[in-house]
Amino acid sequence: MKNIKLKLARVEKDLSQDELAKIVGVSRQTIGLIESGKYNPSLSLCIGICIALSRTLNDLFWDEEIKD
Amino acid sequence: MMKVFKKITDERIENVRNKIYKEMYHVIMAICLLSVLFKIYKYGVGSGELYLELVILLASGVYYLARSIFLGVFWDEVEMHDRTSKTQMSKKTIFGTVGLALIIATIMGVNSAVSYADGSSQGLWYFVLVWCVSVMIYLPILLLFFGGIYLLAKKIGMKNSEDNKKL
Incomplete structure (x- = not known):
């Protein structure tokens, strides 16, 4: 499932995938795959992304549809 | 950052x-x-x-x-196995070891009967003799080996879990 919230937060922060990847310390492809929902990041990487984008885990990685 | x-x-x-x-x-x-x-x-x-x-x-x-x-992964796998399987890993280890010892004994017995016996009655005698001796030799050795591995894994797994509880 695509992570639209992450993409929006990155665009709002005016960062490209490459810039976010450099901040977090991963490759651009990894950010692309997380946004397209093709890779499940670890908790530490999620936290790194949240810190970089000044958001919480809830904001970026919690999906209301998977609550149940 | x-x-x-x-x-x-x-x-x-x-x-x-x-x-x-x-x-x-x-x-x-x-x-x-x-x-x-x-x-x-x-x-x-x-x-x-x-x-x-x-x-x-x-x-x-x-x-x-x-x-x-x-690293404790072996015992974690045993724990996961025992959670879902009806037969516990400890029983499977014992049954598997006994089965392996019986298979080895049978192979040795058949080999001895086929290779060295002259008649069918001598072949049967050789088979029974070698089979019994092989079971007596291999069963305790294999039980000690696999049981030892299981108990060692259990000991280390328990130690790791106690260390984690302290944290």
Whole structure:
């Protein structure tokens, strides 16, 4: 499932995938795959992304549809 | 912020790399196995040409077993198995060991009867004799070996879980 919230937060922060990847310390492809929902990041990487984008885990990685 | 993340490596690359290593291990094992089969076919079993392949096959297995026991993964797998399976791993280990000892004894007995006996009654006698002696030799050794591994894994697993509780 695509992570639209992450993409929006990155665009709002005016960062490209490459810039976010450099901040977090991963490759651009990894950010692309997380946004397209093709890779499940670890908790530490999620936290790194949240810190970089000044958001919480809830904001970026919690999906209301998977609550149940 | 750059400083905070500098030491983080790309976990996806790491995961994919580990997956490739795993596949590579299977490829090496398959090549070794094919080599063993080819050499058995070409030179026979007792030719001594198989040592290198057997060392590769056995050493990698022993290394994995030792690492998984000492890191506690072996016991974690036992715990996961016992949670879902009706038969506990301890019972499976005992049954598997007894089964293996009986299979080895039967192979040795049949080999002895076929290779050295002159008549059918002597063959039966040789089979029974070698079978009983083989069971007496292999059963305790294998039980000690596999039981020892199981108990060692249990001890280390319990120690790890106690250490985790303290944290």
